Amino acid sequence: MDKKMEKTSQKATLKKVLHYVKRYWPFLLLSLVFAAVSVVFGLYLPILTGNAVDQVIGKGAVDFAALLVILKRMVVVIGITALAQWIMNVCNNRITYKVVQDIRAEAIRKIEILPLNYLDTKSSGEIVSRVIADVDQFADGLLMGFTQLFTGIITIIGTLAFMVSVNVTITLVVVVITPVSLVVASKIAKSTYAMFKLQSETRGEQTAYIDEMIGNQKVVQAYSQEEETLEKFSEINERLQKCSLRAIFYSSLVNPSTRFVNSLVYTGVGITGAFSVIRGGLSVGQLSCFLSYANQYTKPFNEISGVVTELQNALACAARIFELMEEEPELPETEEVKVLTHVKGNxxxxxxxxxxxxxxxxxxxxxxxxxxxxxxxxxxxxxxxxxxxxxxxxxxxxxxxxxxxxxxxxxxxxxxxxxxxxxxxxxxxxxxxxxxxxxxxxxxxxxxxxxxxxxxxxxxxxxxxxxxxxxxxxxxxxxxxxxxxxxxxxxxxxxxxxxxxxxxxxxxxxxxxxxxxxxxxxxxxxxxxxxxxxxxxxxxxxxxxxxxxxxxxxxxxxxxxxxxxxxxxxxxxxxxxxxxxxxxx
Structure with a gap:
């Protein structure tokens, strides 16, 4: 499959996934709302931390009364953030497993109406692998996508807004460097889709072979085919290991690559901020707040890059299950067909x-x-x-x-x-x-x-x-x-x-x-x-x-x-x- 066809296939698969997701838009809306709440309160926490630092002016010059008020606010903010994240996760879990339930139910309904020539030419193990293993992999990727993608995007937008309110110059340093991590992540992610698809197909082949051997174990033993069976299984298993390792190796490059770029961002903020403190443009508390924001701002890029990789795997698995669901069914019965009654046997x-x-x-x-x-x-x-x-x-x-x-x-x-x-x-x-x-x-x-x-x-x-x-x-x-x-x-x-x-x-x-x-x-x-x-x-x-x-x-x-x-x-x-x-x- 060339890159253009691969990209088209991914878009088509994503569109089909969204068709199932939109059925549960109330939960999707709730998830977005509580993701925003958790991010806003999570971003408010560094401000409180910075204010608390500024109350510790020096030895014997600590404003304990103001510090106590700030600490109480921090406890409330942390509690609200935790509650919002819990509700968001509940919503995301409900969306994911409802979508999985719908896809599996539709896949089984489709199998019931597929013509026998399809079932005669496909191994039952390979079909089972699509409905069970591929859908499970798809669910894992979808759940991670909902949980981290929403919060990640909102965190980036919210953090930028808070950083601009503190210092525009340092914010520009952050904005200029961070897109590099996205470029690196997208380059690597694009090459992993085909690898994950091959991994999924090989896993289906392995499941089919295991199903065939277990169902016919008596014949295998009767004809002393144990060694040949093990050799064939080892060959499939080795291919699965190789393509899995390749897929995981390339996908694992995303996180360290983006972390390296994001470390440069953090270093740039630290150096620029330190000079600003020396010149009196920032207080120590504001610098600590800004460093915290820089950390929070770059963290979603790491998470989103990981999500993109998981989504590649999820989309590859989803493509296989959709292939099954889009097979031509038995010729549908028209409205003109009648119920056969009074059968005598002619x-x-x-x-x-x-x-x-x-x-x-x-x-x-x-x-x-x-x-x-x-x-x-x-x-x-x-x-x-x-x-x-x-x-x-x-x-x-x-x-x-x-x-x-x-x-x-x-x-x-x-x-x-x-x-x-x-x-x-x-x-x-x-x-x-x-x-x-x-x-x-x-x-x-x-x-x-x-x-x-x-x-x-x-x-x-x-x-x-x-x-x-x-x-x-x-x-x-x-x-x-x-x-x-x-x-x-x-x-x-x-x-x-x-x-x-x-x-x-x-x-x-x-x-x-x-x-x-x-x-x-x-x-x-x-x-x-x-x-x-x-x-x-x-x-x-x-x-x-x-x-x-x-x-x-x-x-x-x-x-x-x-x-x-x-x-x-x-x-x-x-x-x-x-x-x-x-x-x-």
């Missing part, structure tokens, strides 16, 4: 073409007509497009050409929610959320009675193992089923569908993780469940689909053969070869 695919990537077609000119209550089995070699057909039926993906229709209505003309509610789906990959067994079963029917829940569990042969769990249906399981076996998790997913009993069913390798004895019982339960319901069955074990009304034999995205089991065996074609290969002795 499904039609007309001249359907589909590809995940333009250069490689997965499905080409697919035609199919399914009547209510028919069982449609889809078979074929791996990669032929079986699961893709399911994705199109559920409208997880939209067809490139042609149409998928339910009850003679193009599914693009009905709401996704009503379409998906018409299907009950059991996949090979089980998914269970953290919660009780009961909470997982009633996901599709939250108002189900206890009798209905247990009936569905018994029908799916899950009831017996559920009752053996420590708390039965109230047993809490962790994410993705915890210590349950793969077969037990699949039985729960089957029970979840049996509880809903929608008009159409999709069974994608639904019994792949279940033993043969239990499978025969599940097939009986499925047979009862599928009565009168249109069903789509994807299976590799061809013994499970003999009773299907229609068997679609797919290869390379097209239907090669179509018919029932007996018809296809008589044809002695591709299906017959597949079937016989599974039962050869």
């Amino acid at each position: 499904v039609t695919l007309e001249h359907v073409d589909f590809s995940y990537v333009p250069e490689r077609k997965v499905i080409e000119n697919l035609n199919l007509e399914v009547k209510p209550g028919q069982r449609v089995a889809i078979v074929g070699p791996t990669g032929c497009g079986k699961t893709t057909v399911i994705n199109l039926l559920m409208r997880f993906y939209d067809v490139n050409r042609g149409a998928v229709k339910v009850e003679d209505r193009d599914i693009r003309d009905v709401t996704r929610k009503s379409l998906r509610a018409s299907y009950g789906m059991v996949l090979q990959e089980t998914w269970l959320k953290e919660g009780t067994i009961r909470e997982n079963l009633v996901m599709g029917k939250p108002d189900a009675t206890e009798e209905e829940v247990q009936a569905a569990a018994k029908a799916s042969h899950a009831h017996s193992f559920i009752k053996r769990l420590p708390n039965g249906y109230d047993t809490v399981i962790s994410e993705d089923g915890g210590n349950l076996s793969q077969g037990q998790k699949q039985l729960l997913c089957i029970a979840r569908v049996m509880l809903c009993l929608p008009p159409m069913l999709i069974l994608d390798e639904a019994t792949s993780s279940i033993d043969t004895r239990t499978e025969s019982k599940i097939q009986e339960a499925f047979a009862r469940m599928m009565e009168g319901r249109t069903s789509f069955i994807v299976a590799h074990r061809l013994s499970t689909i003999r009773e299907a009304d229609i068997i679609l034999v797919m290869k390379d995205g097209s239907i090669m053969e179509q018919g029932n089991h007996e018809t296809l065996l008589k044809q002695n074609g591709f299906y017959a070869n597949l079937y016989n290969s599974q039962f050869q002795t």
Whole structure:
């Protein structure tokens, strides 16, 4: 990214951040007011200190009465300053964490409506890193910005005003030298944005890799890949260390550079002021007051330079989260779409073409007509497009050409929610959320009675193992089923569908993780469940689909053969070869 594009990107990101901040303008206004109060009273304190010094004229010539009055005022001023700073910090914290809350909530809402092709091409760890780590880094920078930027700017303006009221000449010395520190800070800060962005991206890559390895630790150990995994992690970790060190090194140059310039300011004030005292232009108390002001005036430049560096990091992290939030969502539903009702199970695919990537077609000119209550089995070699057909039926993906229709209505003309509610789906990959067994079963029917829940569990042969769990249906399981076996998790997913009993069913390798004895019982339960319901069955074990009304034999995205089991065996074609290969002795 060249410097011009980088600057434009920073401005665009800052504008988006301010869009969220302005929602909380009352707190922003309060923060500014109390920042001004704390600065004004903080600047009044050196005047009181100078006056106190002037009351100590010499040995035996101390005005204790006047000194006591000044000390009381100082206590009051310090108390008001502390209270104002506390209120300002409360406001800043509220703004920051409300903004973070809004951004995270919006990011999660966006993830919910992102098309599956985005989630399929991005690692979950990298997305998690954007929503968690990057937003945390952004919050730290934003909070520091509010806390120090406001007070810093007001302090500079206020200090200048107070210094001008004491001595114009010395004030000019301060004003002439201090801009040098800003020039130095801005030069260094500009070069750190790209480094912080690289740091954030590498951190996301590391999080994604850790997430992948933890989720697949059994496979890693089964194939003795521990050394290779550690090497890959070390390589990413080393890159993260290098780019982090570079970013921190360059950003750490800001503070000492500005401090050096500001020390020159303090020295200039001290020398100029000393000559002024000798000539009688200033009292000793006024000089001490001026030195204090010079210190207060230069301090914000150090803080602001640090804030600018932190803001570079914050903006780099914000840019990544905004990239996620600005991804193209699923095609929005128009006002013309209708709720799909009175579904009997008529499904039609007309001249359907589909590809995940333009250069490689997965499905080409697919035609199919399914009547209510028919069982449609889809078979074929791996990669032929079986699961893709399911994705199109559920409208997880939209067809490139042609149409998928339910009850003679193009599914693009009905709401996704009503379409998906018409299907009950059991996949090979089980998914269970953290919660009780009961909470997982009633996901599709939250108002189900206890009798209905247990009936569905018994029908799916899950009831017996559920009752053996420590708390039965109230047993809490962790994410993705915890210590349950793969077969037990699949039985729960089957029970979840049996509880809903929608008009159409999709069974994608639904019994792949279940033993043969239990499978025969599940097939009986499925047979009862599928009565009168249109069903789509994807299976590799061809013994499970003999009773299907229609068997679609797919290869390379097209239907090669179509018919029932007996018809296809008589044809002695591709299906017959597949079937016989599974039962050869």
